[in-house]
Amino acid sequence: MAEWQRTHTCGELREEHVGKTVTLNGWVLITRNYGKQTFVDLRDRYGLTQVVFEADAAALFQQANDLGREFVVAVTGTVRTRVEGAARADIATGKVEVEAASLTVLNPSPPLPFSVTEFPDEKLANEDLRLQYRYLDLRRRSLQQVLVLRHRMNKVIRDHLDARGFLELETPLLGKSTPEGARDYLVPSRVFNGEFFALPQSPQLYKQLLMIAGYDKYFQIARCLRDEDLRADRQPEFTQLDVEMSFVERDDVLGCMETLAADIFSTCLGIQLPIPFPRLTHAEVVAKYGSDKPDLRFGLEIVDITEVAGRSDATFLKDAIAAGGVVRAINATGAAAKFSNTALKPGGELPKLADAHKAKGLAWMKYEGDKFTGSIEKFFPDAVKAELKARLNVAAGDLVLIVAGPEAVASEALGALRTHLGAALKLYRNWWDEKAEYDAAEEDRAKKAKRAPVPFVPRPEHFHFLWVTDFPMFGWDDEEKRWAAIHHPFTAPMDEDVAHLAADPGKVRAKAYDLVLNGYEVGGGSIRIHRQEVQSRVFELLGMAADDAKARFGFLLDALRSGAPPHGGIALGLDRWAMLLAGTTNIRDVIAFPKNQKARDLMTGAPAAVDERQLKDLGIRLS
Ligand code: ASP
Numbered sequence: 001m002a003e004w005q006r007t008h009t010c011g012e013l014r015e016e017h018v019g020k021t022v023t024l025n026g027w028v029l030i031t032r033n034y035g036k037q038t039f040v041d042l043r044d045r046y047g048l049t050q051v052v053f054e055a056d057a058a059a060l061f062q063q064a065n066d067l068g069r070e071f072v073v074a075v076t077g078t079v080r081t082r083v084e085g086a087a088r089a090d091i092a093t094g095k096v097e098v099e100a101a102s103l104t105v106l107n108p109s110p111p112l113p114f115s116v117t118e119f120p121d122e123k124l125a126n127e128d129l130r131l132q133y134r135y136l137d138l139r140r141r142s143l144q145q146v147l148v149l150r151h152r153m154n155k156v157i158r159d160h161l162d163a164r165g166f167l168e169l170e171t172p173l174l175g176k177s178t179p180e181g182a183r184d185y186l187v188p189s190r191v192f193n194g195e196f197f198a199l200p201q202s203p204q205l206y207k208q209l210l211m212i213a214g215y216d217k218y219f220q221i222a223r224c225l226r227d228e229d230l231r232a233d234r235q236p237e238f239t240q241l242d243v244e245m246s247f248v249e250r251d252d253v254l255g256c257m258e259t260l261a262a263d264i265f266s267t268c269l270g271i272q273l274p275i276p277f278p279r280l281t282h283a284e285v286v287a288k289y290g291s292d293k294p295d296l297r298f299g300l301e302i303v304d305i306t307e308v309a310g311r312s313d314a315t316f317l318k319d320a321i322a323a324g325g326v327v328r329a330i331n332a333t334g335a336a337a338k339f340s341n342t343a344l345k346p347g348g349e350l351p352k353l354a355d356a357h358k359a360k361g362l363a364w365m366k367y368e369g370d371k372f373t374g375s376i377e378k379f380f381p382d383a384v385k386a387e388l389k390a391r392l393n394v395a396a397g398d399l400v401l402i403v404a405g406p407e408a409v410a411s412e413a414l415g416a417l418r419t420h421l422g423a424a425l426k427l428y429r430n431w432w433d434e435k436a437e438y439d440a441a442e443e444d445r446a447k448k449a450k451r452a453p454v455p456f457v458p459r460p461e462h463f464h465f466l467w468v469t470d471f472p473m474f475g476w477d478d479e480e481k482r483w484a485a486i487h488h489p490f491t492a493p494m495d496e497d498v499a500h501l502a503a504d505p506g507k508v509r510a511k512a513y514d515l516v517l518n519g520y521e522v523g524g525g526s527i528r529i530h531r532q533e534v535q536s537r538v539f540e541l542l543g544m545a546a547d548d549a550k551a552r553f554g555f556l557l558d559a560l561r562s563g564a565p566p567h568g569g570i571a572l573g574l575d576r577w578a579m580l581l582a583g584t585t586n587i588r589d590v591i592a593f594p595k596n597q598k599a600r601d602l603m604t605g606a607p608a609a610v611d612e613r614q615l616k617d618l619g620i621r622l623s
Pocket of ligand 1 (some may be wrong): 204205243561570571
C-alpha cells in the first residue's frame, strides 16, 4: 500500500479509534481558520471527518491554510476526542477528529463554479450550470444518497427476481424499430450506406422472442431510447425493468410485481406496503377520476348526474344530453369559501382550466347555509336540487363543479379539475414536503437535546398504488385516419372481445395493465398475442398491408408460428420509481448523467457535429 493511501474512509472513525494513527483520502469541503488552529472538513462518499491542524507545526499549518475547496488530499494523523461542547450529534464521526501530522495534496482544484456544500437554507445553483459540471454536482451529499438508493433498488430487483428463477438477459441496442408510439433514434450503418439501425424504444420484441425460445422467465434492467418531447418526469434515454413470463395470465404478472414492489419499498424505505394493490378497470378510472393514472391519495370522485341534470330547466345541460353527451360533477367538499364567485366566472382559475381541456364552460353551485347559490342554481327546481344534493353528498360549505358535453370531454376536463383541486386544496402531501418540515423541526429538537436527529421515515399511506386494467385496445388516430394501438401492437385482445375485432375495433379491450403510483404511471404491460393469425389481423387493423407487415415484422410472425407459448410481461419505469423513492419530482435528480430539458448533455456538449470523414463513411451529406 502506498504511504498516502487511506486506512479508513471519511465516514468511519468513532470513539473506539481514539489514539490510532490513520490516513484519510478525500475532498476538502470547507476549511475554517481560527488563528491557532485550522479545521478542515474532509469528505468522501461515506461521510465527513474533521481534521485539525495546530499552529505549532508551522509548515504543516501553512500547508493547511493554502488548501482550497475540493482539493483532493491525503491526511495522516491521530484520532482524538473532540473537546467538550464541540461534538456534533448530526454526523456519525461527530465525536472525534483527526489531529494532522502530515498532508499531501493529491490534486488541487480551481475555484468552483458553484458550491457543493449543502448547508441548511443554502440555495442550489442553477440547474444548467450544475449539469455542465455534473462531476462536481454529483459530489453533493443528497445526490450521492440518491445514487446509493438507486443501486439498492437495482440490487433488490436482481436478488428478488433471481430468487424466483428469472434470468437477466441482455438484448441488442442496435436493432430494428420497435413501435412503442415514440420517434426512433436512428443509427446509420457504415457497412450498408442508406440503411439504419433503430435504438430500442424497449426490448419488447426481443423479450417475446426469448419466450418463444423457451427462456420462460426473463428480466433486464434495460436502457430505452425514445425521441419525444421531454417533461419533468421524462428523459430521452431512460431505464426500465423489463420483464416477460411464459405460461402466465394477467394476475400472475400483477402478483409477481406486487411482491417485488413490496420488497423494494421494504428494503429501500423500510415500509411494509399493503398488497395486493387495488385494481380498477380503465373504464372505471376514467369515469371516476377522469384520468388513466389517477392520484388516489385523495377522493374528489367524479359523479355522473346526467339523469338528474336532465330534469333541470337548464337548456345547455339538456342540449348536451340530447346530443348524446353526459353531465358530470365533482363535489369539492368544503371548497365554497376557497373560490370566490369571480374566480368561478368565465376566464377565472377553474373555468380556464376546464376550457383548456375543451369543455364548453364550467357550471357551478355552492351550498351555503342551507341552500344552493351560484351560476345555474335558478334552473334547478327544489325537488331536483334535493336529488342533486343527495347524489353528490353535498353539505354546507361545498362547491359543486359541473361539466356537460361528450363523455370524453366531460371526463377529461373534470379529471384536470380534480388534479388541480387536489393540489390547490392541499388534499394530500408529498412525503418529501412532510420530511422537509419534520427535518427542520427535528434539527432544532436534536440540537437542544444534544442528540442525533431521528431520520424521517415515510409511511405506507404516502404511497397509493393502483392497477388499471382492461384498457381499450385501439384509439382512433384522427390525423392519420386509422386505428392505433393504445399499448403496442403486440398486446392481446380480451378473449370475449375478439369477436368485435372486425366490426367494431373501438369496442375491443386489451389484456393490458398499467401500474400507477400517486398519479404517476410507473409501469405498464400486457398479455401478448401468441398466435400468428391474430397478430396478422391486428397489423391489418392498424392499417399495415400484409407485405408491409411481413417486411417489418416477418421474423415475429414466423416465430409466432413456431411454437410460441402464451406469454405476457411488463416494464417498470425505474427512473420514476427512483424519483418517488428518493422524494423528488425532477427525473434529472435520479440520473447520474441526465440530458437537460432540450435533450442536450450540457457536460460533454452532445449532440455535436462530427467530421466530414465520418459523414462520408456513412454516406450522409448534410444539406
Ligand atoms: N414494452 C412495453 C413498454 O416499454 C412494456 C411491456 O409491454 O412489457 O412500455
